[in-house]
Amino acid sequence: MSRADWEVVIGLEVHAQLNTEAKIFSGASTAFGASPNVQASAVDVALPGVLPVLNRGAVERAIRLGLALDAHIAPKSVFARKNYFYPDLPKGYQISQFELPVVQGGTINIQVGEGAAAYEKTIHLTRAHLEEDAGKSLHEDFHGMSGIDLNRAGTPLLEIVSEPDMSSSAEAVAYARALHALVRWIDICDGNMQEGSFRCDANVSVRKKGATVLGTRREIKNLNSFRFLQQAIDFEIGWQIETIEDGGAIVQATVLFDPDTGETRMMRSKEDAHDYRYFPDPDLLPLEIDPAWIARVATELPELPAAMKTRFIGDFGLSAYDASTLTASREVADYFQGTVAAAGKAQAKLCANWVMGELAARLNKAELDITNTPVSPAQLGGLVARIADNTLSNAIARKVFDALWNHEGVDADDIIGKQNLKQLTDSGAIEALVDEVLAANPKSVEEFRSGKEKAFNALVGQVMKASRGKASPAQVNDILRRKLADDR
Amino acid sequence: MTAAPFIDAPVSALRRALDDKKISSVELVTLFLDRIAALDTSINAFITVDRDGALAAARAADARIAAGTAGPLTGIPLGHKDVFCTEGMLTTCGSKMLANFVSPYDAHVVSLLKAAGAVSLGKTNMDEFAMGSSTESSHFGPTRNPWASDHVPGGSSGGSAAAVAARLAPIATGTDTGGSVRQPASFCGITGIKPTYGLVSRYGLIAYASSLDQGGAFGASAEDCALLLSAMTGFDRRDSTSLERPVEDYAAALHAPLADAAKPLAGLTIGLPKEFFAAGMSDEIRAATAAALDQYRKLGAVTREISLPNANLAIPAYYVIAPAEASSNLSRFDGVRYGHRAATYADLDDMYCKSRSEGFGAEVQRRILVGTYVLSHGYYDAYYLQAQKLRRLIAEDFRRAFTECDLIAGPTSPVTAWALGAMRDDPVQMYLADIYTTPVNLAGLPGISHPAGFDAAGLPIGLQLIGNYFAESRLLTATHHFQQATDWHLRQPALLTDAQK
Incomplete structure (x- = not known):
């Protein structure tokens, strides 16, 4: 048996x-x-x-x-x-x-x-x-x-x-x-x-x-x-x-x-x-x-996890799994709500990802409890807001998170300013970079044109490198595709 | 200054003498302490006499009297049943288990009386852990009945009753779980009242059966009891069963103006339960009870027959509930933190067994065993729950009875004080003598016993009056008017006369 x-x-x-x-x-x-x-x-x-x-x-x-x-x-x-x-x-x-x-x-x-x-x-x-x-x-x-x-x-x-x-x-x-x-x-x-x-x-x-x-x-x-x-x-x-x-x-x-x-x-x-x-x-x-x-005690109770979970699903559009995870303890729920308050309700899903993803992983690695986190909900919320408004790419956002974790600035904007990490979204400037890269890499252009999609990624990487990581990846993609098509 | 007028005087007269500076509290207390020294070797009413403490308290009382801040009991000596914890003094509960226990705190009753300026002479003898009706189970030897030294004083508050009867103290505290104030009052020819359950705080009263235990008062008369009881009552937040209601001045109520001085009890209906007048009581008690009821009718009361059909179930119910609670209440006496611990033992279980077997006497062990049995798995429903049902039936009998009458009267005990040792080998016979008192505790009602005659051997007979909840004033007033018209309560045992010579 x-x-x-x-x-x-x-x-x-x-x-x-x-x-x-x-x-x-x-x-x-x-x-x-x-x-x-x-x-x-x-x-x-x-x-x-x-x-x-x-x-x-x-x-x-x-x-x-x-x-x-x-x-x-x-x-x-x-x-x-x-x-x-x-x-x-x-x-x-x-x-x-x-x-x-x-x-x-x-x-x-x-x-x-x-x-x-x-x-x-x-x-x-x-x-x-x-x-x-x-x-x-x-x-x-x-x-x-x-x-x-x-x-x-x-x-x-x-x-x-x-x-x-x-x-x-x-x-x-x-x-x-x-x-x-x-x-x-x-x-x-x-x-x-x-x-x-x-x-x-x-x-x-x-x-x-x-x-x-x-x-x-x-x-x-x-x-x-x-x-x-x-x-x-x-x-x-x-x-x-x-x-x-x-x-x-x-x-x-x-x-x-x-x-x-x-x-x-x-x-x-x-x-x-x-x-x-x-x-x-x-x-x-x-x-x-x-x-x-009983009625008096009921009025003094905080919102209970089950009700909060329902609200997270309904108001924030979170999945049941995310809502459960974020209401598993009062501390996590409080942190998440603090983050949403700073980032804006529309960014709740993105906040959830960051709280359950990057933050949880870093806390776990450092063997820290969420109550002892070096990054406050307001700081994380501020960071999420800068991702949402395209100031930061995800990759740069992780750098900013690191900087916040290490107390290198009071908030995301402070760090973006000090370290000059603002995402490059000026299409004229990106076009100039793309033109430079295309001119300097005729071999890659040739390969792409002969059907090697990989070559495209290499060109994107070159543009990002030229922008020191700050160019908006989405814009780089668009412009590069357009240029390669135009030049054909 | 001669001793006799003060020794025999009612508390109200002592109050006047103290206030008028005819005598100081120190002098008064010394008179009683000397009397205890002279007489108590033969009576054994006291376990502990606190001469130094009493004199110190008397000096403080004299200062209050001089300052004009004395209350009704300031400077008045009294005895405390040794079931009440007294700070810095031995509190033995009549047991070897606590023979060397000095309490670090005062019972609520003790603090109230201290605050009132009453002077404690010491701690009175009692049946071990208040279990018994004769004061013979005390580890400190039996108390003797002042009316006949080879007879018991009743119990369990036999030391307090004998002390008041022998005028070793003008008043004394007691406790009543199944009759332990009323029955010894009856056996010793004095007045004793057990109030409604919850009126006197049980904080610091060493528990026997918590749902039945209630503090009470002994005095020569209803008036003396009234003065003491008023000072003992009052809400205490440390006792969850303490009742929150204003303290009554019972003594003042005794002197309320009357419409017809010749018929002070006009309008009072006294119920006579036919079950209390059935077989089982001696002819002498029957005759004395009848005569007392005649007296009540002369005073204007009306009597009528009533029925308490379940009263005969009180003894079996009581002797299940009280031992059940006792078996648990006495578990704290385990030899671990205080009290008696065996000198040698093999292991923890042996320490418990030896300490408790050595520390508890036969009657206490008997009740712990009975109580443990009735609470055991498989027996709880058959005994404990059944007994609780009987308890409700008995309370319901009284509730119905009090729709037909104001007070209930009958003998306090079916017998007068028995000879020392007479019941030693027959505890059940002794339990049966509680037949008229236990129903009152089961229902939580107040009851009083007052002197109502003597048997052929010269032993006192008591009459019990039972009131509805909070009818203490009515009980005391009825007894007071009875005592204004009779002199049973003024009779004194012969030893008193001898000692005064």
Whole structure:
């Protein structure tokens, strides 16, 4: 049997840390990187007698996500206690949501692959619920003991759960990227994966093509980069198929991915799973969200990627692929819109080409993020405008772009002026150059006349060289053809 | 200056004496501290006595009195149930688990009373983590009933009740989850009120069962309870179940002008649930209850039979919901950050097991086990959800009843204080004694217990009045008028007379 006989089913659970200043149930700060336990209040330490009070900012961020996913925002949701013992879980329970989550359903569109092979898919969300993070166990040696840092305890999280709608690691990564871009787009999470602000758990199962029941799943925990997500899922798929083909059976389990070996290994089986004894937290009233609150949050939301994509296609005449690429993140979209604003709406397609082409390539080569680009949207827009009005040829435009990248001038016009790069469009001057070249290259003229089209290109090259690259290639072409025809 | 008039005086008289400089707060507090030193070795009402702190607070109170900025409780001594966190002082909850726990913060109730200038004498004994009806499960030994030292004072707030009954403190705070203020008030012959759930902030009250726990007040009379309760209530944003409503002056309401002084309760309808007067209560309690109801009728109230058909389901519902919440609330006592930790252990699980097995007593362990069981996968629907349904049925019974009457009356407990150790081997028998008090907590309603006679052995009998939500003033006023016409609340245990000799 081959891999093609198998179907893969993947669902993702993403923990997005919400960017509130205070924790979800206490007033302590959520800032990252403080000394251990200095950001743990009486509530976070779970002293006897303390009580949680819900941070409305965390709820507001859940509403933003619900709106962005076109999900149902529950008018009444309930906080529940998830009970288990662990030293970095101070209360002996985590406050989460169980039966009634704040966000229910929703969809997100993803674009998988690149170029001609790219396709779009809609992923359905099951739910997103609010909960608090636990602290951290520090297993370095503290006089023979483990340390506990409760700074992270009580940090607000949204656990975003997808339906098992993905059928490859590429789709899973595309979904995770789209969600990552979205939570940053609507400014509810900083998306910093190194600091654990956006962590993925992947539920993976395989089944024979055509099977109607799902295979037994294994859950890969705590994947904190897109690369690890892809590697872990690919390894897990291979391992599951191989296990079944070897006559084994998949046992439901939680597994960890080891980036050093590229393998997943079992953490605990279903038999060892906790009985969390969920029940509604009596310290917190049900969370009630009235329509007016949702309406207010809706007015404060920025234009969402899906709407922006539609607008780019409709207003700018971009292809669906270009529009998707340019709305893949808020930063790229902002950059593109800034470029269009400077170049003019009519040049949107040309702007798109430059942002997705030259700029993306240069950023990639320099290992820079678009937020750190040396060329501003206004500078690129100015450059595009000079291409559009024929001041610059594409070849010279690339030179100007280089100069902007190296901070050789404040904008394209400055560089064109300083380096005298303005395209030569005076037809009299070009004719003079053409005449010179024709006179100096009788051999090429002869060859062209005997039917060698290549000779024409050589003549164009000579004219361009004579103009030091500044002559408009289109005009050179026209004039040269006319002259050669006339002289015949 | 003789001690007796001040020891026995109601809070209003102490207020006048302090304001008129008949006595200073330091002198008054010293009287009570000395009395505790003399009597509490045999009663064991206090776990911690804070002599230095009390005297310092009394000096500050005297300065306020001198400055003319005293409030109703400024300079008045009181006791706090050891379930309330007190900054810089031991807060044990009656448990070995917290035997050395010094709280770094004050409970909301404690800060309110500090701000009011009341002087805390110390922390009173209680059933471990407020689980029990006899104060026998305390790690610090049982409290004895001031009326009969071989009997229990009730519980779980038995230390506070015994302290007020023995006049070791004029007033004391308590908490009531299933009757823990009203039942010990009844057993000790004093007045105790549990207000509507949400009226007293639970911030800093070490949780037993969060949806039922509520702070309450003990005093010799309704008026003393009124003064204390007004000072304990008020919205607290740190407790999400705290209710945002204006603080009432319950004591002032007691003295509202009357249309007919002879019939101060004219217009009041008292409902008598037939289920509360069925079998199960002693003849003496039945007789004392009947006599008290006669008295209420003499004062102008009308009584009528009502029904609370689901009240008999309160005990099973309570003993599912309370342990369920407790099993989770007590998880934080894991030996990791504070409290008892076993001296030696093999690994993490062993540390948890040993620390908790050593730190918690038998009754607490029993309730944690029951609570863990009823929340377990496969049992949740059968127990916890069913119990929540019963809870709604019980609340609905009361809602219907209060369309027919203003207050509900009955005995506080089917029995008087039992002998120490009598229930030790039969916890279920002890649970059943909560039959009249637990429905009130399940519905979140206010209730009061006041003295209404004695049994043949000389042990106090209490009458319980239950009000609709926020009917604290009505409960206190009815009790006040009953107490104006009777002297049960003025009776004092014999040890008091002995000690004064």
